[in-house]
Amino acid sequence: MKASHIIASVALTLSSFAVADQLDDILEAGVIRVGTTGDYKPFSFHDGQNYSGYDIDVAQYLGDQLGVKVEFVSTTWKGLLDGLKEDKYDIAMGGITRRMQRQLNAEQTQGYMVFGKCFLVAKGNAGKYDSLEKVNLSSVRVGVNIGGTNEKFADKNLPNASFTKFENNLDVPKAVVAGDVDVMVTETPEGLFYEVTNDKLEAARCEEPFTRSQFGYLIPKREQGLLNAVNFAIDEMKLKGIDKQLMQKNQLIAEQKFNVVLTAADGKKVDIIQAVKDATGLSLIESKSVVENLPAVLREKLPKAEAEALEKALEAAGATIEVKPVQ
Incomplete structure (x- = not known):
């Protein structure tokens, strides 16, 4: 056999291994591992025993569509991408902003919800903190979670404010209620959720957010089969109105x-x-x-x-x- 034929044969063999993707592994194992922070209501919340939230419900829907069980794996905002690279989970879900830095290190699904950055403040203080200028002062205490886009937004737009940074995002609204911080940098769904569910909190500028972005899910790099399957599931949810049902269930949209x-x-x-x-x-x-x-x-x-x-x-x-x- 000619050397060129041997090389071609080896290349073909190697390519056959390359097409075996993570989706095949998920289907064979009968389990999809979902990395989630569990600290971002109403998308992902862990109460010490169980997970709940919009993206938790979407994960269960995805598992049902694939015919596999769902296993939730605890992660952090800072460790989202590392967890994917280290094969700790197959997909990351839970109010994750689509952005270029993540696209360069993972695959991002289509966006499923438009949102923007805004503030969460104590009840009655929305007018006091309704602009960047009013918050970007050394006298204003700002709380953010470490490792997410809220921290990046605060560092860029509020350099003069006094920061308190939290490992657990759930602790930031508590700090606002307790009076330990004046403003929480948040996003429209989270801000409106807390305004509805906690009578001591109020959203500021959530009706006119400072930015516009989309949420999406993270897939390991080059896992096209899994990416296609998740995007298909998202399309099916939109087509059948399941996404709206789950949003209403999790108080992301008001009941008609x-x-x-x-x-x-x-x-x-x-x-x-x-x-x-x-x-x-x-x-x-x-x-x-x-x-x-x-x-x-x-x-x-x-x-x-x-x-x-x-x-x-x-x-x-x-x-x-x-x-x-x-x-």
């Missing part, structure tokens, strides 16, 4: 609310008046006035199930009801 509108009262008037009284808490005289001045909004911003139950009760009394989504 509905108004209940009385448009006609063609049934027995006394029954309709009583039904309106029961639905609104108005007096009989006030309810009579409502029935005589149509159309009338009876209840506003109700969850869908509550609005539909109210519609059913009023229609049973002879009213004509329209349930309108709040725009």
